[in-house]
Amino acid sequence: MSSRNDWDLSGTAVVAIECQNGTLGQDVAIPALRDAAGDLVDRVDDVLRAARSHGVRVVHAVYEGALGAGNLGTEPLWRFIGPASAQWGPGTVPTQVLPRLLDPTDIVSPRHHGLSPVQGTELLSLLRNFGIHTVVLVGVSVNVAVLVTAAAAAGEGFHVVVVRDAVRGVPPEYGEMVLENSIRQVARLALSADLAAQWQSAAG
DSSP states (O other): OOSOOOOOGEEEEEEESBBBBHHHSSOOOOHHHHHOOTTTHHHHHHHHHHHTTOOOOEEEEOOOOOOTOSSSOOHHHHHHHHTTTTTOOTTGGGBOOOOOGTTTEEEEEEEEESSSTTTSSHHHEEEEEEEEEEEEEEEETTTTTTHHHHHHHTTTOOOEEEEEEEEEEHHHHHHHHHHHHHHHGEEEEHHHHHHHHHHHHHHH
């Protein structure tokens, strides 16, 4: 992808980061994140629908809990998330993708450790096996998971696009600062409506 309109749709995937019940639905681990989400789910839904309609692969990266492991790490975030997600596991409600965002054609890529979907996981290798070279990121949160994923994917040679109205940080004004001052250094920023128009043009 050398320009804003030069899209190889078959080589593009949208990765929805932690758009699951335990982050944006009920009984969330971080209420402040859910409260800051605003219209996030609507914007993510817009992007995913546009992706599917143009043959762009959709992957949901979800956190399924630590499966009872006790050595989660020393980061302050783990000290908060660990107890809040102690009962999470494969198939439990908090780990499931928000129903309105999930389609039978989507891929769900779970993890049980780390603070981002690329930290010691198979996600980037999976995308590469599908012939993906451009990764579009939506979801939460800009504070850690979106930032780390964008940097890691760019470092592995992927083109990275972050949909700025389909991601959130806490507090929201800090999320905007991260987008402008950090993520912009490793990824292109786009709006969901502009992205859909670009895909429509590429498909035509």
